[in-house]
Amino acid sequence: MNFLKTLKVKASNDGVSTGAVSIKSKGEKLDSWSPVDGKRIASVTGADAKAYEAAVRKAQEAFTEWRNWPAPKRGEVVRQVGEELRKNKQALGQLVSYEMGKSLQEGLGEVQEMIDICDFAVGLSRQLHGLTMHSERPGHRMYEQYHPLGIVGIISAFNFPVAVWSWNAALAWVCGDVCVWKPSEKVPLCAIACQNIIAPVFKKNNVPEGVSTIICGGRNVGEWMSHDTRIPLVSATGSTRMGKAVGAAVGQRLGRSLLELGGNNAIIITENADLDMALIGATFGAVGTAGQRCTSTRRLIIHEKVYNKFRDKLVNAYKQLKIGNPLDQKNHVGPLIDKDAVKMYLDAIEKCREEGGKFVVEGAVLKGKGYESGCYVRPCIAEAKNSFSIVQHETFAPILYLMKYKTIDEAIAMQNGVPQGLSSAIMTNNLREAEKFLSHGGSDCGIANVNIGTSGAEIGGAFGGEKETGGGRESGSDAWKVYMRRQTNTINYTDKLPLAQGIKFDL
Numbered sequence: 142m143n144f145l146k147t148l149k150v151k152a153s154n155d156g157v158s159t160g161a162v163s164i165k166s167k168g169e170k171l172d173s174w175s176p177v178d179g180k181r182i183a184s185v186t187g188a189d190a191k192a193y194e195a196a197v198r199k200a201q202e203a204f205t206e207w208r209n210w211p212a213p214k215r216g217e218v219v220r221q222v223g224e225e226l227r228k229n230k231q232a233l234g235q236l237v238s239y240e241m242g243k244s245l246q247e248g249l250g251e252v253q254e255m256i257d258i259c260d261f262a263v264g265l266s267r268q269l270h271g272l273t274m275h276s277e278r279p280g281h282r283m284y285e286q287y288h289p290l291g292i293v294g295i296i297s298a299f300n301f302p303v304a305v306w307s308w309n310a311a312l313a314w315v316c317g318d319v320c321v322w323k324p325s326e327k328v329p330l331c332a333i334a335c336q337n338i339i340a341p342v343f344k345k346n347n348v349p350e351g352v353s354t355i356i357c358g359g360r361n362v363g364e365w366m367s368h369d370t371r372i373p374l375v376s377a378t379g380s381t382r383m384g385k386a387v388g389a390a391v392g393q394r395l396g397r398s399l400l401e402l403g404g405n406n407a408i409i410i411t412e413n414a415d416l417d418m419a420l421i422g423a424t425f426g427a428v429g430t431a432g433q434r435c436t437s438t439r440r441l442i443i444h445e446k447v448y449n450k451f452r453d454k455l456v457n458a459y460k461q462l463k464i465g466n467p468l469d470q471k472n473h474v475g476p477l478i479d480k481d482a483v484k485m486y487l488d489a490i491e492k493c494r495e496e497g498g499k500f501v502v503e504g505a506v507l508k509g510k511g512y513e514s515g516c517y518v519r520p521c522i523a524e525a526k527n528s529f530s531i532v533q534h535e536t537f538a539p540i541l542y543l544m545k546y547k548t549i550d551e552a553i554a555m556q557n558g559v560p561q562g563l564s565s566a567i568m569t570n571n572l573r574e575a576e577k578f579l580s581h582g583g584s585d586c587g588i589a590n591v592n593i594g595t596s597g598a599e600i601g602g603a604f605g606g607e608k609e610t611g612g613g614r615e616s617g618s619d620a621w622k623v624y625m626r627r628q629t630n631t632i633n634y635t636d637k638l639p640l641a642q643g644i645k646f647d648l
Contacts, residue, residue, distance in 0.1 A: 142239070144232040145183070148334035156185040156329060156357030157192045159199045160350045161340045166192035170357055173330050176242040176476040177466055179514030180482040185329040187358035193365055196354050198294050200319045201371060203351030208289040208317040216266025216315050221342045223259030226252060229338050233303065233331075235468065240328050241302050242516065243430045244467040255307040257600045258616060262311035265621055269316065280635030287625040289317030290397075294366040296323045296377040296387065298536070299478050300433045302331035305401070308600070308615045309376045309624075314352065316624040318374075321354045321362055323366060327478055329357045361398070363387065370394050374624065378435075381535075381561070381609045388611070400611025401604070403535040404563030406586075406595035407440035407556045409578065411549065412447050414568035415592070415611040416454060422568065422594030423541075424458050428474050428520045429596055432539030433482070436564040436588070436609075440532065442552045445545045452501060452524075452543060459502045459520060465511050476516035477538060486518050486538035492531040493540070498523040504540065527555045535561060549574050557585045563606030564588040564595040587614070 155163035167185035173180050176255045188196070205332045207215070226233070238248035271286040275471065293313040297305045302324065309521050310320045324332035332355050338351055356362055363383075366372055367390035376399040377387040385404040391398040408426065410419050424440030443451055467475030477483050483506060490504045504521030511517075520539035532542050546552040556565055565586040567578040575591045577583055587606035588598065598604050603618035605611070640646060 144235040144239075147232040148229065149329050149337040150183055150235060150236070150334055152183050154183060154330070154333045156333070157188045157196050157355070158336050159196055159203075159354045160336070160348070160352065161344050162350055164192045164195050167431050168248050171326050171329050171357060173240055173328065174479070175239050176478055176514050176516040177239055177468065179571060182240060184332055185333060185357050187326070188356045188362055188466060190365075193356055193362065197292070197321060197353035197369065197371055200321050200349065200354050201351075203349040204289070204291055204319045206349045207319055207352050210317070212266045212269055212315055212317065215317065216263045216479065218342065218346050218348055219259050219311050219314055220263045221268070221346070222311070222339050223256050223263070225258050225338050225342055226259065229254070232465045233334055233338070236334055237302055237331055238467045238475070240330050240477055241299060242467055243433075244472065244475055245470055247430055248467075251301060251304040254304040258307050258311045261600055262315045263619060265312065266315040269621065269625070275299075276631065277641065278633075278639045280633060280637070282632045282634070283629065285627060285629050286565060287316075287622065287627055290373050290624055290626050291318060292372045293318045293320050293624060294323070294369070294372040294375040295320055296308040296363050296366065296375065296379065297325060298379040299325040299327040300430060300435070301378070302328035303335055305378050305615070306332070306335065308604070310353065312621050313624045316621055318624050319352045319354070321366065321372065323356050323362045325357065326357070326359050332357065364390070367391050370396070373397060376615070378611070381611075384611050396625070399605075399613040399615065401435065401613050402447060402609060402611040403561050403608060404435040404437070405439050405533070405535050405559040405561040406436055406564040407442050407566075408438055408595060409546075409551075409552045409556055409567040410441060410443045410447065410451055411569040411571065411574050412444040413448070413568065413571040413574060415570060416447065416451055418592060419451065419568040420454050420458055422566065423455065426594035426596040427541040428462060428539045431474055431518070432520065433476050433478065433537045436598065438541065438595045439535065440527070440542045440544065442544055442546050442555050444552070445547055448545050455522060456501055459522065461545060462520060464507060464517055464519065474520060474527060474539065476514055477518060478516070480515055482537060483516055485536060486540065489531055489536040489538065489540055490521065493523050493525060493529065496525070496531060498525040498529065498542070501543075529556055534561050549577060552579060553583055560609040561606065562586045562608035563610040564590070566590040566593060566595050568592055
């Protein structure tokens with residue numbers, strides 16, 4: 142596999158690195174198995190406590206220097222990182238596809254997100270602005286400014302093995318922070334590859350060792366980071382269960398957490414929708430990344446007047462899906478990440494049947510030539526009720542639930558009637574329906590779209606959700622502020638010392 146050679150991924154890799162320097166560890170060995178063909182790709186040595194401590198200490202040292210670099214100079218380094226990602230887009234996209242299982246087009250798209258966020262961060266490096274306000278005291282000036290926060294801990298999930306790290310790292314770096322990254326133990330090679338890509342850029346620019354640190358390992362590494370008072374911000378992406386544990390640990394020490402957790406996303410398809418457009422959005426949203434996106438479409442809430450027609454169009458579209466090796470661009474759907482994910486898929490199907498769901502497209506585990514890994518499944522569709530416990534739960538698999546509605550108020554209530562609040566969409570050509578969906582009484586999600594699906598977000602907007610999705614915001618808009626500490630300054634340029642609120646204190 143030439144892409145492994147290009148990315149300098151070896152048969153055995155050190156999983157703790159502060160940039161160009163690896164830290165030797167006696168931690169657990171992490172084998173990376175491809176869900177594409179079931180083959181072992183390579184191994185990574187995870188962190189033990191001693192290696193973790195050495196890595197965090199080096200990150201602390203790096204911060205004391207990096208924070209003093211002018212922000213535009215930090216931005217220039219990030220610009221060069223983006224250029225290296227452009228050069229390595231094909232190879233890194235192939236590794237993402239092979240190690241994680243998403244289609245090559247999605248793997249390349251994920252690397253493009255990394256490039257885009259680098260471009261965004263470069264511009265941001267000259268716009269880390271504060272505010273100036275008027276003081277109530279004569280001869281005084283008040284303003285706000287933002288300072289680097291310190292070490293940013295990043296815990297990423299398997300389904301976006303490189304993009305989510307870059308959302309955090311690119312912004313954190315231009316803000317003057319340093320990053321300690323714990324990648325998912327299911328896809329450690331993607332992290333190794335990213336470090337290999339950026340290390341020469343950092344070395345060429347004399348960036349201090351430790352500005353970009355990776356610490357591979359299992360759950361224990363995430364727990365160390367969550368309880369570590371030297372890490373003021375922990376950004377964690379993953380399940381709601383994981384996020385609650387991270388949030389509790391970080392909150393107990395009064396640190397900050399940025400949580401991007403589960404989604405249970407719905408598309409409302411109204412009687413005024415363009416059904417052909419809705420079909421594309423719903424199908425890609427449900428089967429893209431084999432249903433393993435936090436923004437994957439889980440529910441379709443369809444107006445009763447078009448329900449049968451749209452269901453039939455959807456069933457026909459599913460018959461045309463090609464399932465197989467994701468590196469073959471003729472295939473639409475690749476494998477689930479591992480056999481544990483397959484079991485969750487099968488359990489969810491059984492639970493749906495028990496609750497009364499009717500499958501109009503049956504699910505199954507695929508067998509035979511090309512499916513030897515045991516991780517390929519057929520995307521399925523069930524007619525269900527929003528109240529089913531399995532519908533209320535996020536299953537990371539290509540299972541789509543259909544339900545009817547009569548009024549737009551009923552549809553919005555169903556859309557909102559789950560514990561998660563990440564992404565949502567409405568398909569309609571009716572302005573009133575669209576505006577109602579986007580109003581105060583409309584979607585309660587962090588993302589609400591009109592005439593596009595739930596899946597796929599541009600980096601220019603802040604990404605995140607409400608309720609059990611965690612409330613975090615990453616990527617664009619003013620998400621940079623979470624990576625900095627805010628300070629209010631007042632300067633007295635007179636020879637008097639008046640007190641605020643007119644308080645008198647004479648000596």
